[in-house]
Structures are given as C-alpha cells and as structure tokens.
Amino acid sequence: IAGITQAPTSQILAAGRRMTLRCTQDMRHNAMYWYRQDLGLGLRLIHYSNTAGTTGKGEVPDGYSVSRANTDDFPLTLASAVPSQTSVYFCASSETKGHTDTQYFGPGTRLTVL
Amino acid sequence: GQNIDQPTEMTATEGAIVQINCTYQTSGFNGLFWYQQHAGEAPTFLSYNVLDGLEEKGRFSSFLSRSKGYSYLLLKELQMKDSASYLCAVLAGSYQLTFGKGTKLSVIP
Numbered sequence: 054i055a056g057i058t059q060a061p062t063s064q065i066l067a068a069g070r071r072m073t074l075r076c077t078q079d080m081r082h083n084a085m086y087w088y089r090q091d092l093g094l095g096l097r098l099i100h101y102s103n104t105a106g107t108t109g110k111g112e113v114p115d116g117y118s119v120s121r122a123n124t125d126d127f128p129l130t131l132a133s134a135v136p137s138q139t140s141v142y143f144c145a146s147s148e149t150k151g152h153t154d155t156q157y158f159g160p161g162t163r164l165t166v167l
Numbered sequence: 168g169q170n171i172d173q174p175t176e177m178t179a180t181e182g183a184i185v186q187i188n189c190t191y192q193t194s195g196f197n198g199l200f201w202y203q204q205h206a207g208e209a210p211t212f213l214s215y216n217v218l219d220g221l222e223e224k225g226r227f228s229s230f231l232s233r234s235k236g237y238s239y240l241l242l243k244e245l246q247m248k249d250s251a252s253y254l255c256a257v258l259a260g261s262y263q264l265t266f267g268k269g270t271k272l273s274v275i276p
Contacts, residue, residue, distance in 0.1 A: 088266075095268040096210070096254065111263065143209060155200070156264060158209035 056080070057159035059144050065165045066134050074129045074162050076144030084147045085127040086111075086156060087119060089140040096143065102127055103149075134166045169193040171267035173255050178273045179245055187240045187270045189255030200264065201229050201240045202254040210254055213240070242272075250274045 057078045066072050078085065087099040088111075098111030102121040116138060118130045127146075131138055142162045147154035170192045179185040191199070198217040202210035216222055216231035216238060228241040242249055255267040 093268065096256075096266040098263055098265075101263065112265075155212045155215065157212070160209050 057144055057146055057157060059142075059159040059162050061162060062160070063163040063165075065167065066131075068135055068166055069133050072131045072134055072164070074131075074142055074144075074164070076127045076129070076159060077125050078127075078144075078146045078157075078159075079125065080146060080148075080157070081124060082146035082157075083124070083149050084154070085121065086145040086147075087117070087127070087129045088143045088145065089113065089138075090143060090161075091140050099129065099142075134164075136166045138164065139166045140164060169257055169259055169265045171255055171257055171265060173253075173267045173270045175268070176271045176273070178275060179242075181245055181247060181274055181276050183245050184241065184243050185245060185272065187242075187253050187255075187272065189238045189240070189267060191236050191238070191255070191257045191267075193236075193257050193259045193265075195259050196233060197258040199229075199231055199238050200256040200258065201238075202256060202266075204252045204254060204269065206251070213253075245274050247274050247276070 060075045083104045086101045088096045090096045097113050099117050100119040102108045105124045108119050144159040145156040147156045173189045201213040203213050204210040214229035221230045226243045231238045252269040252271045254269045256264045
C-alpha cells in the first residue's frame with residue numbers, strides 16, 4: 054500500500070542526546086516536508102525538500118537538520134535535543150512543490166525530551 | 168508573514184449542518200486547503216480552493232472569497248465520526264503551506 058511511513062512511533066529522549074526521525078515514502082513524490090504540531094500552535098514547517106539533493110528552511114528550523122539523499126527518504130535530525138522539542142512530528146510529501154499539490158502526511162512521531 | 172484565524176472549538180448535533188470559518192491575511196495567495204485530523208492521527212486532505220466559489224464533495228463543501236480573505240468548510244448531515252479537528256491552510260507565494268491552529272469539532276447525539 055502506497056504511503057508515508059515514519060519511525061519511531063514514539064520516543065522518550067534525554068536532553069542533550071542526538072536523535073534521527075525517519076520518514077520514507079513510496080509514492081515517488083518529489084517534495085517532502087517536516088512539521089511539528091504543538092497544542093495551541095498548530096502545524097509548523099521545520100524543513101522541506103523540493104527534490105532529491107535540495108533542502109530548505111521552514112518557519113522553525115533551529116535545532117533541526119535534514120538531508121535528502123534520494124527521492125524516498127527524508128530524515129530529520131535533532132543534534133542535541135532540548136525539552137522545547139517535545140512535540141508530535143509529521144512528515145509529509147507532495148508530487149511537486151506546486152500550488153495545486155496536496156500534501157499527504159505520515160502517521161507522526163511523538164517525541165518527549167526530558 | 169501570514170495570519171490565519173479559525174475558531175478554537177465548535178459543538179454541533181448529529182444530523183445537523185455546521186460551518187467552520189477561516190479568515191486569512193497573506194500575500195501571493197495560491198490556494199487554500201482544508202484538512203481533517205482525528206485525535207492522535209495524521210491530517211488528511213479534504214478540499215482545495217484557489218478560485219472564488221463553492222466546491223462540493225459529498226457531505227463536505229468548501230467556499231472561498233479571495234477578496235475578503237475568507238473561507239468556510241460546510242459539513243452536512245453530521246455524523247459522530249466527523250468529530251475531529253479541521254485545519255485551514257494557506258498556500259502563499261513561497262509555495263509553503265501555513266496552517267491555522269485548527270478547529271476542534273465535537274458532534275453530540
């Protein structure tokens with residue numbers, strides 16, 4: 054079944070640790086995105102990638118890095134986690150980064166930083 | 168920057184009709200999306216409007232007025248399974264989606 058998968062489903066992490074959230078899509082979509090969702094703040098864009106080999110910063114990029122080595126995978130890394138990064142993280146993809154392209158979301162990763 | 172406003176919570180009765188409003192201020196408007204998100208789940212696409220007017224899709228309809236910076240999502244014949252958060256999202260000149268904070272809809276018997 055085509056779609057987006059994320060791993061892990063949930064994680065509790067000590068502050069200062071490094072963590073990589075994984076995202077894989079099998080729809081051959083060119084564009085991919087990482088959002089965080091916090092109560093009362095809605096979904097906010099962290100980083101995006103228009104196509105393999107390119108990445109860009111979203112609204113809240115500080116403390117996060119991404120890479121896009123191929124079309125299918127778009128990992129998000131927290132180099133040194135802090136409690137304010139406790140959130141639900143959603144990966145999404147769209148066929149292109151175009152004005153009519155619907156974004157499809159993965160199931161999310163619930164991250165708690167202590 | 169962009170500003171998107173929608174009510175925080177709404178309650179409606181099963182079988183009724185409910186309208187969820189969204190107002191926005193942005194430059195370089197390229198369309199407005201509505202997503203549905205059940206608690207603990209991922210957002211799922213409901214509708215996309217880029218031209219003024221009403222788009223109907225089964226029990227759900229979405230309306231857009233670009234001149235007024237206004238959209239609404241209309242849900243007819245409400246069912247208990249429609250209890251969810253509804254997210255308004257604007258696509259602006261940078262082709263990045265900006266989401267509103269969402270409207271939590273509770274459908275009661």
